[in-house]
Amino acid sequence: GAVVSQHPSRVICKSGTSVKIECRSLDFQATTMFWYRQFPKKSLMLMATSNEGSKATYEQGVEKDKFLINHASLTLSTLTVTSAHPEDSSFYICSALSSEPETQYFGPGTRLLVL
Amino acid sequence: SQKIEQNSEALNIQEGKTATLTCNYTNYSPAYLQWYRQDPGRGPVFLLLIRENEKEKRKERLKVTFDTTLKQSLFHITASQPADSATYLCAPGGKLTFGTGTRLQVTL
Numbered sequence: 001g002a003v004v005s006q007h008p009s010r011v012i013c014k015s016g017t018s019v020k021i022e023c024r025s026l027d028f029q030a031t032t033m034f035w036y037r038q039f040p041k042k043s044l045m046l047m048a049t050s051n052e053g054s055k056a057t058y059e060q061g062v063e064k065d066k067f068l069i070n071h072a073s074l075t076l077s078t079l080t081v082t083s084a085h086p087e088d089s090s091f092y093i094c095s096a097l098s099s100e101p102e103t104q105y106f107g108p109g110t111r112l113l114v115l
Numbered sequence: 116s117q118k119i120e121q122n123s124e125a126l127n128i129q130e131g132k133t134a135t136l137t138c139n140y141t142n143y144s145p146a147y148l149q150w151y152r153q154d155p156g157r158g159p160v161f162l163l164l165i166r167e168n169e170k171e172k173r174k175e176r177l178k179v180t181f182d183t184t185l186k187q188s189l190f191h192i193t194a195s196q197p198a199d200s201a202t203y204l205c206a207p208g209g210k211l212t213f214g215t216g217t218r219l220q221v222t223l
Contacts, residue, residue, distance in 0.1 A: 106158035
């Protein structure tokens, strides 16, 4: 199946710093990528839809200035958590959408811990 | 509003038995439905996709059915093994909403 990578897999940072997470589709081009957040024992929560070459679409309640998304190429989307706070600690997962049929392939996730 | 429900938060079965997981959805009609497996601390892994015109689909020990009248999909794992223990998520196609998942535990 298709492969999606995420980097880093785990990051610990100090409160107030910014953290960038990369999501790459390794063997197909993805016009659309998604960013999710997942709390322990909870389902995936869609944060935003990342569209190559255009602005991301954010879900209600997700601050776009807090979670900056850039989809500069058909294989790379980045999520930057700006001025991170302990409440931003979570598991962040990206997915890339392949076509025919539409199937989301997920990255392995990034665990963020803000101290 | 559109809703996805998966049976029981957790399902415990004995090794060698068949595990059956249920996914029910309401208020929309997806053209297809997908099943994913998620292990703790990992991203979901795509398993199977079944289209609305397919009643059943198989892949090795996995079998998925899709009843558009009942608005339900059943996911079966035959001859289950401890390695099958994970959370299984269903996702009706075209939507970016997942069920909360069913945590399957296969014991010896």
